Amino acid sequence: MPRKLRITLAKRGVSCLAELLEKEAPRTCDAVWAALPQAGDAQHAKYARNEVYTMVPRFAEQEVGLENPTVTPIPGDVVYFSFPGGMLDEEFKQDKGVAGLPGVIDLAIFYGRNNLLLNGDVGWVPGNVYATITEGLDVMAQACHDVWRSGSVGERLVYERHSEA
Template sequence: MRRILFTFENGEKLPATLLEKKAPQTCEIVWEALPFSSLVKHSRWSGREVNFEIKTTNKPKKENQTISTSIGEVIYWRDWPVDSDPEVSEVLAIYYGAEHTRSHKGDEPVNVFAQIDYDCLGLLKAVGERIWLNGMEKVRIERIED
């Protein structure tokens, strides 16, 4: 079971477990991109969500997709209709509340590939609300090596 860690600018640490049986390709591609740092911001369209850009060498296929997320789910999104474009934006997002994934285009299916530890969901909500109120901040994503 592979695990990752999100460390936010104020020092909060949110561990997550990869859902390798449900989204094996997405998990592998994200795992290979680690570690990296990014600017995390609050979603404009999908409610209680913070997100940040990721650059991968390969683009995962659609797997374990939904438009209805739950608290603590970590997702991968890109503009699926233009996935042949190597410059297409790729995003990871963490949901700190149940939401419907959407944009100005309508419903936006996402790959659910990880789950924040359940005992950290209160901290996740506090981080999400802080980013919503204060704007962008840095996040580092890395592997948890056992």
């Protein structure tokens, strides 16, 4: 039976289910699964387009590296990014509450089309696609769009194991 995540926008009370892509991204799936639950302040991307994410402290004993990477995520992609401390702008890190960390993990969901992971400061930013949303993408997309329109203040993005029992 495939392992699944429940991903929730807590303030909005909206969840979706995502199936891990264990054949395509086994190291990333194992690292994320072992570290669950994970949660943090939800943010909406400025440049990548249709992305909601949270940043959390690094949790893997050894960095997983790139696997199943993309710079053009599609709706329903669940993506893992690892950023070393020096890669992110200091003001950005302070705003996100991760300024003192040696690096961070960005856990993201993509809910719409035409995404491009290109940062004007550093260039292409590939991420590991490690899961795909299989249930609830439509309602999650509406809630994510509301994060864009209404703001992310007070919103939390929560990742946890889903059990079908």
